[in-house]
Amino acid sequence: MTVLSEEQVLQIHEASMTILEDIGIRWLDEEALDLWAQAGAKVDRTQKHVWLDRGLVMELIANAPSSFTWRARNPRHNLHIGGNAVSFVAAAGMVNVNDLSRGRRVGTAADYAEILKLGQMCDLIHMGAMGGVGLHDVPVSQQHLQRELLAYTLTDKAIWTFIHGRTITTDVLNMIRLVFDGDITNGGPVIGGVVNVNSPLVYDGRMLGGLITMARAGQVVMVTPFVLAGAMSPVTMAAAAAQQNAEALAGVALTQLVRPGAPVLYGAFLTNADMKTGGPAFGSPEAALAIAMGAQMARFYRLPHRGNGAVTSSNIADAQAAYESVWTLWPAVLSHTNVLIHAAGWAEDGLTFSYEKFVIDVENLGMMRRFLQGVEVNTETLALDSIAEVGPGGHHFGTAHTLARFQTAHYAPLVTDHHNYGTWLAAGAPDTRQRAHSIWKQWLQDYEAPPLDAGTNEALQDYVARRSRELAASQLYEDA
């Protein structure tokens, strides 16, 4: 699906080049400024302001791979990133968790562990989303260590994590090296992280420390401006897309300056601000257009694309949550978004991980997988013999053709209920949330940890113990 004409793509490209050349971007990191200066860009060290020539930017991004393999601890879960492949990732970066039995509360390490387990249980969640929720019961200086430890032990899928500054990111890399016996680049990267932009047009030091450290290690950077049109960019979607494009390309270019060929994704997270409340409007029609625009621009530059699915402004897993999520999922998948973050569990503008919504979203991911399989048309599936056998009138419930196929012919629903009103009423009239509740509980009950080498586990534990002592009392989130 495309929403921009070729001419419009070029117009947005041209506008972005003008932004990079004439307006420029602020980079709040000395090493980033050094790198740009060495590359010959015009740099104002005092204002930390850099103007990038289009020739330099295009030359740099041409080095980025258009596809790569993102390796998982279990090679069965390796992911191909690029082309038409779509990978689904659970919601991440939430402050709270919410479920029907325990209510809404600030997230803890135990909640985070549950989110990892849910992701591990679902074959439709292709990546272990690290940091599903904050570990607010763990001291700040140790949160990243516990976060990594839980992820490496509870899931064997490909993982992404938070790469906030050099200290945290170095710990992340040290730990993942233990998991992969030191080899984190041969055959593809093994970990990645999102680098957001402080839109408009600012990369902060914490993000740049992470970007530079990850790119240098050959790991995945998902450069993602987060833009609310009307707040962090002009209110018109064309301007927002042009600014986002300039911001994304600048970050992608920096990864290639650090390490040519480093795996990187062109990320986009653009929607409109609700001009009445000032808050974000997730799942809006403008967001649907923005999703398609982001994917189209990424493809124009032959870069793999990171987008979003199943985001909503709704505070509960109700009708609004569902329609806003599908309004995100459809354009994202139809535009061939390669890594679809926040594909399950996102609620409340991204503040809260909803267990019930996780199940509801997974249902929609399953439906999307079935939809993408399309229709098989051949002599067997056209079944003219069977149509002739039943003839006019009659029904097909009992034919040999039906009996041989009825169990697998159609998508088998997860939380969707096809019972009629009477049967549903007799079952207590459960709404979608209530049905979802019992499903995630069952998943947690059925969860089994994937095997992990005892030596690796010990090495990870030792590392976490040592670094926890060293980092005690440091305020890592203040520190780039």
Add this chain to the structure above:
Amino acid sequence: MTVLSEEQVLQIHEASMTILEDIGIRWLDEEALDLWAQAGAKVDRTQKHVWLDRGLVMELIANAPSSFTWRARNPRHNLHIGGNAVSFVAAAGMVNVNDLSRGRRVGTAADYAEILKLGQMCDLIHMGAMGGVGLHDVPVSQQHLQRELLAYTLTDKAIWTFIHGRTITTDVLNMIRLVFDGDITNGGPVIGGVVNVNSPLVYDGRMLGGLITMARAGQVVMVTPFVLAGAMSPVTMAAAAAQQNAEALAGVALTQLVRPGAPVLYGAFLTNADMKTGGPAFGSPEAALAIAMGAQMARFYRLPHRGNGAVTSSNIADAQAAYESVWTLWPAVLSHTNVLIHAAGWAEDGLTFSYEKFVIDVENLGMMRRFLQGVEVNTETLALDSIAEVGPGGHHFGTAHTLARFQTAHYAPLVTDHHNYGTWLAAGAPDTRQRAHSIWKQWLQDYEAPPLDAGTNEALQDYVARRSRELAASQLYEDA
């Protein structure tokens, strides 16, 4: 959006031709059998079975117009049917109504009047859907008379109605002639109806009476097989699509036999049966594929297309209702369905009209309208001056560019709530249904009847009074 390759379209076409030629269709109506016999088709009068040669079918459907104007009482509401135009129609044919304050109940004339008023109030509902719910407090013999009377007096939009048999359909035509001063064909038809197929491969007498009567009067027939794959057709979607295609083409061909050039739509309403419950699976991924297939086949024959939006199996307007509805709306609109019936209010497998869901669906129709407007890309919307003015850091809330546009730049939500958790909680934590409830109540309060000529009104009342006396005690729904 297309889901079938050109080759697959041809495969389905070929299979359909084989069905029409070798398997045949049963037509439970003597006049229909006469028409086919006169046209040279092979007819078994005893079995009422007809085999149609592909040459005859293709010759007949070539006479059908690929587009036409469907006139409304108020010419401002005239609809262009065909091409890429999409018209939204509210849910129709329900048994019950349901709303949060009055609960679920069997529909009455008063409920039906409210549904008509809601449709009249929404500019996103392009057509007055007649028969939103049955008039179960009116004697059977008079229901169609009261139904038409309410529609012609409460809405001035284009209308469609039930065309069950010759008696009812003749009354419908007589009444609409009173509304249009006798001229119901010049400049385009003024009324239409759906003709369903008793799938597999049977047209019953009631439907054929309606089809023949409407086509003869030059009014719109929306030929619509309703097929549940696995029940009324083989379980495989390719077979279901081929059977549906054969059924639809046969009905379209008959309209052209009755009156060459009669306005007709290629309708499709195909989904899978849930093979566990035996019930229909609305909003399933198979249905999404089927919707796109139906639209693609209609386009292959250059026929306007009738499809569906916002259908669901859910018994309440919860998350499932919302995602199933959007799973219907997106493929229907992206496939350029021309008349999208059941676009608002459908609940519970089509048994119940939900007032709250009507509002929620209208929100999604509005979002779709905005989405279809796409992105405007020009110097003004790219707003490079404004991006330069704000520069890196800062925000765009107060710029001249934003202030000039913030009220109209983005889609203004109807029932969607963008308030944060705290504000929402303080407002009583209303879910989407509760917010929708107050919206439709307001709409009913704000409703004003469109003007109707006093003479026309009197003529309609007289007709209904006379025919009510004549039809008293007849069982019209038994009578073809």
